[in-house]
Amino acid sequence: xxxxTFKGTAVHTQGDIPAVGSPAPDFNLTAGDLSEKSLGDFKxxxxxxxxxxxxxxxxxxxxxxxxxxxxxxxxxxxxxxISRDLPFAQGRFCAAENLENVVTLSxxxxxxxxxxxxxxxxxxxxxxxxxxSVVVIDEEGxxxxxxxxxxxxxxxxxxxxxxxx
Numbered sequence: 001x002x003x004x005t006f007k008g009t010a011v012h013t014q015g016d017i018p019a020v021g022s023p024a025p026d027f028n029l030t031a032g033d034l035s036e037k038s039l040g041d042f043k044x045x046x047x048x049x050x051x052x053x054x055x056x057x058x059x060x061x062x063x064x065x066x067x068x069x070x071x072x073x074x075x076x077x078x079x080x081x082i083s084r085d086l087p088f089a090q091g092r093f094c095a096a097e098n099l100e101n102v103v104t105l106s107x108x109x110x111x112x113x114x115x116x117x118x119x120x121x122x123x124x125x126x127x128x129x130x131x132x133s134v135v136v137i138d139e140e141g142x143x144x145x146x147x148x149x150x151x152x153x154x155x156x157x158x159x160x161x162x163x164x165x
Contacts (some may be wrong), residue, residue, distance in 0.1 A: 004131060006124055006152040013131045015118030017146050024137040025116035029082060029105035032091040037105055039141070046077040046165050047137040050102070050156070051119055053129040055085050055093045059153055060132070066158055068099040076139070077165055080105055082113065084129055119148070132156060136164040 002013040018025060024047075026039045039047070050067050052060040064081050071079045079102045083090070090104035107113045107130070114120035119131045134156045136145035145164030149156050 002118070002131070002148055004148060004150055004152060006126055008151075009124065011124035011126065011152070012122050013118060013148070014114070014120050014122050017117055017119060017133055017135060017148055018143045020143050020146060022143050024135070024141050024143050027113040027116050028110075029080075029107055029113055030087050030109055031103070031105055032087045032094075034087060037103075039137070042078050042080075043141070044076075044139055046074075046139055048077065048079040048161060048165070049117075049133070049135040049137070050079055050081045051117070051130050051133040051135070052081070052083050053121075053126050053132065053152065054083055055081075055090055055104070059155055061093065061097075063132070063155055064093070064099060064102060064104075065097060066155070068097075068101045070158060070162055071101040074162075074165065078103060082107065082130065084108055126152070134161045136161055 031037050067079045081102050081104045084107050087106045121127050132149040134147045138144045
């Protein structure tokens with residue numbers, strides 16, 4: 001169980017995110033068009049999982065904007081922005097911000113992603129939402145970088161995540 005903070009108060013997730021070098025767990029998430037997407041849909045690409053509590057918070061919105069900007073010039077790379085927001089809210093945000101270099105995916109239907117990646121908050125005011133984390137997966141499907149942000153209200157280290165690509 002990961003120990004992190006939210007506004008300085010200790011909170012916990014259900015476990016630890018997958019270790020660097022381990023195979024990335026598969027998942028099923030819902031895309032903006034309500035189709036199902038799995039990790040297998042991105043096979044052969046470098047994948048950045050930008051995981052966060054809600055696109056409707058300032059820090060989460062900033063992470064989507066920054067990854068969108070930084071991903072625009074990356075070869076063979078896809079950034080998946082994952083939360084429990086409804087796909088409609090994710091799509092509305094990206095359309096309003098003119099964000100075209102990220103793919104938003106929602107875990108609103110079930111817990112298979114958060115169970116596989118162990119990122120769901122189990123206590124505190126964000127119980128049931130996803131912990132701010134970044135997981136980078138190489139073309140072979142192995143985890144090459146992870147960060148579970150220690151203070152949920154802070155941004156991830158974009159440069160370290162992108163350097164792992």
